Amino acid sequence: MSTNKEYKATINANGSEISIVSKGNEDDYISLTDIAKYKSDEPNDVIRNWLRNRDTIEFLGLWEKINNPDFKPVEFDGFKNEAGKNSFVLSPQKWISKTDAIGIISKSGRYGGTFAHKDIAFEFASWISPEFKLYIIKDYQRLKSDENSNLSLEWNVNRVLSKLNYRVHTDAIKENLISTKLTNKEIGITYANEADVLNMALFGMTAKEWRNKNSNLKGNIRDYATIEQLIVMVNLENMNANFIEQGLDQKQRLVELNKIARGQLKSLLNNKSVKKLENLNKNK
Structure with missing residues (x-):
């Protein structure tokens, strides 16, 4: 065991x-x-x-x-x-x-x-008793099905939290980094730059760098993240929003976020609950 x-x-x-x-x-x-x-x-x-x-x-x-x-x-x-x-x-x-x-x-x-x-x-x-064995197997399968349903709920909650934290992150950018004098193009660049702060902290590369290395793949860098990385990304979005509100410059934030990412990934790497979520997602 x-x-x-x-x-x-x-x-x-x-x-x-x-x-x-x-x-x-x-x-x-x-x-x-x-x-x-x-x-x-x-x-x-x-x-x-x-x-x-x-x-x-x-x-x-x-x-x-x-x-x-x-x-x-x-x-x-x-x-x-x-x-x-x-x-x-x-x-x-x-x-x-x-x-x-x-x-x-x-x-x-x-x-x-x-x-x-x-x-x-x-x-x-x-x-x-062969008959009794069948009753045991039937209710055991019911138990495992219930466990998987609970895992599915945890997975969906995590996805919802990810979306909510993304909104917290973009609101922090909007309130603290975007001037009313910026053009739409400059606003878009600001959002992309902050997204890449998170990408660099977690993946060690920007979205553009990832696309250049993986031109044969569809989607973006986060579509190919592991479960552990997705969980950490949720936390990094929240932390970066706090750092932005505190007035930390981008370089400081990147250094701190990278430390957080490395520490959290190490903790999650062999976590059994995370592995179960990962297996459940693969079997969907």
Whole structure:
């Protein structure tokens, strides 16, 4: 599992509530304990019985080999050789501690229990009941759809904020940099120059320089910005408007805006929420 902050969610599979530990990506872990309650009031016994099967051990071992570079194959082979025998007993905790497995986790506390990566949890659900598994998958898909809808809302809000900040920026230019004596052409140049202050601060080039280097592309420099750059651009427009009102000259503003841009881009570069927005936008 990745290290970003996790949150808990719940799905409802034909009346049965099943807990999920999610980190907002594809590495969701579903409660085997809750799934097992569909079959028995002693869910821990159900999970241990499932772990005794040779097919289960082979499946778990294969999943770990694919997803876990630290998985211990020697210890796994020992479990595989014993699986299926009447004397063989295996708990989730023993499987985890002996093989360094990551596909199954054991959580303590009020909302604890045994959780497994969704790939494994669906396999466990099939063993419990193929019909029940379908109910689980259906509501899990509903949950992920809701998450994507929330991301879409965040994306649209960001676009609205970008438009609002653009207006704040142009109003600041109009009030502080444009004289009533300027011609329409000179006014247009003033706006373009200030837009290029932002372009230089963020992209390191003006709009014209970008067009000269990318004559085969349609649109402008901002049309090809990353999600991180677009978020920073929203902030730079607001900051530049404040700098203009404070009376800072263009050179001073460019230096300060570049510092801000570099700092914010560094913070956003590996931000999981931003990556999710980026993936959502690509899939539209």
